[in-house]
Amino acid sequence: MACFLVPAAEAVITTVAAKVIKSKEKEQTISVSMPDGTVAEVTKTPFSTKLGWLNKLLWGGSALLAFEHVWHGEVVPFFPFLTAVKNGETSEMLAEMGSAGVMMAVLVTAAWAGMLAVSALIEKRSLRETAPAKEEA
Amino acid sequence: MTLLTTVFAAFICTIIWYKNAPKSEMKVGILCWMFWGASLMWLVDAIFEYAELGAAYFTPAPVDMLNDLFLGLSVVALGLIIWLVILLIKDPKGVIKTALFKKKTQ
Numbered sequence: 001m002a003c004f005l006v007p008a009a010e011a012v013i014t015t016v017a018a019k020v021i022k023s024k025e026k027e028q029t030i031s032v033s034m035p036d037g038t039v040a041e042v043t044k045t046p047f048s049t050k051l052g053w054l055n056k057l058l059w060g061g062s063a064l065l066a067f068e069h070v071w072h073g074e075v076v077p078f079f080p081f082l083t084a085v086k087n088g089e090t091s092e093m094l095a096e097m098g099s100a101g102v103m104m105a106v107l108v109t110a111a112w113a114g115m116l117a118v119s120a121l122i123e124k125r126s127l128r129e130t131a132p133a134k135e136e137a
Numbered sequence: 138m139t140l141l142t143t144v145f146a147a148f149i150c151t152i153i154w155y156k157n158a159p160k161s162e163m164k165v166g167i168l169c170w171m172f173w174g175a176s177l178m179w180l181v182d183a184i185f186e187y188a189e190l191g192a193a194y195f196t197p198a199p200v201d202m203l204n205d206l207f208l209g210l211s212v213v214a215l216g217l218i219i220w221l222v223i224l225l226i227k228d229p230k231g232v233i234k235t236a237l238f239k240k241k242t243q
Contacts, residue, residue, distance in 0.1 A: 007178060033233055053170070060167075061174025064217065068139065071208055087208050100185050104178040 001074055001084045004065035006101030006109060011058035022048035032126040032130040039130055050119070054112040062107060067130055138202050140179040142209025147172035162229050168220045175212065186220065 028044040069075040074083050084093035150168040157165065187194045197205070228234055 003182075004178070005175075056167070056170030057174035057177070059174070060171025060216075060219075061176075061178045064171060064175035064216060065178050067212060067215050068208060069199070071211070100181055103185075105179045107181055108174060108177050111173075 001089070002069065002082050003071060003096055003101035003104060004062045006064075006097050007058045007105045008062040010105045010109070011055060011062060014058065015055050015121065018048045018051040018055055022046070030127065033130045038082050044123070045119070050116060052061045053115060054109065057108050057112060058105075061104075065104075138197075138205030139209040139212065140176065140183050141177045141213060142206065143179060145174050145178050146213045164224050164227065164229060167223055168216060171207065171216050171219065172213075175216075 025046045028046070029041055030044050031039050031041055034040050066075060070077075075081060076086075077085060078081055080086055082093065084090060147169060150165055150172055154161075154165040154169050155161070183194070225233060
């Protein structure tokens with residue numbers, strides 16, 4: 001009915017949050033060992049960039065789901081834009097947003113959290129590999 | 138079918154992105170995020186539908202399947218249009234800029 005509105009609302013919040021965090025962040029340079037065995041100075045991926053991954057997932061997914069809703073006639077290009085509201089099914093629509101919509105937002109955020117965990121592991125492993133390489137040099 | 142189409146689109150885009158990484162001249166990453174985001178959201182839709190229909194979810198009527206495939210392909214086409222617009226606006230290779238501004242010959 002209008003489940004995509006929940007991840008879209010989350011996308012608005014995370015986009016604003018990413019912009020605020022980006023303005024306050026400082027560049028962090030670290031040494032890591034590269035696949036060819038050399039040690040290079042690199043910039044650590046800031047949190048605002050990582051939050052940008054969530055933004056892209058949420059905006060992209062919401063946009064394509066909005067299209068699906070237009071396809072099924074659940075979203076129309078004239079007021080009140082949502083067929084459910086026009087047909088007096090607002091409570092059913094809100095219930096669907098509360099179940100499927102919230103689940104969508106939670107699943108996308110969980111997938112992003114998983115990506116953060118994996119990237120943190122990769123960063124830690126690279127730093128651990130760099131320490132002996134630096135000592136040898 | 139819409140979920141399957143989007144998941145396959147996401148897989149193909151991710152493979153293309155990985156093959157060309159770390160270069161991102163074509164901004165294929167945008168497509169990856171878009172299709173994976175939509176796939177996750179449609180997965181939730183599929184879970185809710187499965188909870189409602191049970192095993193019948195896996196045996197849709199041919200007409201419904203065809204319509205869903207049509208929708209899936211349209212979604213992929215829309216995703217490609219969004220990507221193309223972003224690519225042309227961001228113009229990472231400077232092609233549009235070069236076409237618009239020609240160097241003055243002395």
